[in-house]
Amino acid sequence: MTVTPEGTASAGATASGGVRPDQRHGGAASPSAGVSPGGRGPEGGGRGTASGRAEGAAQRVTELIESLPPGSRLGTKEEMRTLCGVSVGTFNEALRLLQSRGLVTVKPGPGGGLFSAEQSPMVRLGNSVLALDTQQNDVADAVRIRDALDPLLIEDALWHASPADIASLRDHITAMERAVDDTDPVAFVHANWRLHAAIAAISPNSLLSSLYTSLLDLIEGHTLSVLPSGEQPLTEYIAQRHELHRALVDALDRRDRDEALRLIHEHNTSPAAPY
Structure with a gap:
């Protein structure tokens, strides 16, 4: 079951819900955040197919969401793509999966980006x-x-x-x-x-x-x-x-x-x- 608990930001997020600058360009992330001990994200983590890489990226974002209150800002699309270590096309597919599961919302404009979904009905x-x-x-x-x-x-x-x-x-x-x-x-x-x-x-x-x-x-x-x-x-x-x-x-x-x-x-x- 995926239940979004109240909690604090994970190692990959700032207190306001964004991604830390040191992780926007391949910086080390906590192993518990879904990156392999060898430092590889889902793109290089043994998931050979495109669908497997997208699923891996979706899982990485899901783990971040589970550490944050509903409605938290995760970061920009590019920040999250870089955090996951995948291509633009792969991250777009991962984002589609996350949206279809009701886990992520996308808000345009200044201050927009990816947000964890509000509490489910x-x-x-x-x-x-x-x-x-x-x-x-x-x-x-x-x-x-x-x-x-x-x-x-x-x-x-x-x-x-x-x-x-x-x-x-x-x-x-x-x-x-x-x-x-x-x-x-x-x-x-x-x-x-x-x-x-x-x-x-x-x-x-x-x-x-x-x-x-x-x-x-x-x-x-x-x-x-x-x-x-x-x-x-x-x-x-x-x-x-x-x-x-x-x-x-x-x-x-x-x-x-x-x-x-x-x-x-x-x-x-x-x-x-x-x-």
Whole structure:
């Protein structure tokens, strides 16, 4: 999970959020700041492909962002490119990655440059919170509509799921279990969404299935991270959600309509809803 904590500037930044002059032209940076002990930045750090170098530069900037309060000035684009030790084209790609992840904003004009993104909007989901890049209201509405469609898709799955469909659903349950074992809530949520998409794909109603998967895509596309709500440990929460989804797939396999509908109701109305 990427959570931007309150903190002080790292070794590569001034108190005002800019880059120190001694690091603007290849000066030594702290190894913890993402530069190899040999002094090479991402361009020469063994990442041979262009995409690998861009990802390395993006990671270098991410590490700096994590040491600063939201909204901090990181420096000019050229200062950050020099700090990362990459070409203009590579840094432009890294900047695109950072912007797509909602981590960096670019402000033009005097005093402008690259800034760490302001605090992400949040949508509460039971005993956890999704940190979003934008569109808080849209995501909250999509979750409500998705929940309303779940019983329809469960009814279709009870009638139309083949043995191969059930086997596919169990593969997604296994992926969720691995995320629980790895204590990786982000991987768990993505595996969970893939399970729900697979249930939707069973429906012969193409309009219903398409609408549902579009809602999932909207939710997933704006989610940056999964955070604890403070009421229950996140690892305990996702373990409970895994068990609920495993029981739901078991009920679909048995064609147990009452149990499947009871579980999807619990899924969407319990304090641990909705994923």
